[in-house]
Amino acid sequence: MNNTGIHHISTLVGNIHQAYHFYHHILGLKLTLKTVNQDDSSMYHLFFGDEDGRFGTEFTIFDMPNFQMELKGTNRLERTIFLVKDKAALEFWAQRLTDFEVEHGGVEVMGDRHILNF
Structure with a gap:
């Protein structure tokens, strides 16, 4: 399979339950996998994709309850x-x-x- 674009995007969220509700119930993304961060097993890592789980549709979120909502600086993405x-x-x-x-x-x-x- 040739990948002609981005494989997936990951983001950090301060509230995993609110994020799940938004991405699954409002945007309609399918939860394809629920796991933990490989580096910190106390941190959830949720994987979303389209209805068919097609390659290139993956969007993941990491649970970081103490995450500062907006930290301005360099080397950051501000939109997906x-x-x-x-x-x-x-x-x-x-x-x-x-x-x-x-x-x-x-x-x-x-x-x-x-x-x-x-």
Whole structure:
């Protein structure tokens, strides 16, 4: 299998239960594996993917209860991008986020593409 993109993205979360609720119940990502961090067995490591668990759809979260919510500095990522089919899909997600009271900026144009920041 040829990997032509990113294999997976990992992020740190301060509350594993809230993160699970958001990624699974609101964004609809399927929990594919629940394990612990190899370096710290007291830290949960959850793996999410699409319905089929396809290669390249993996998104993981590490549980860090004492994680500082926002630490400005260098060498950090500030957003993750999920690909959707078209503008109609973005409009669906904008409404879904509104229904779940998730703050977002509505469907916008960036360059030659439509985006939805949340």
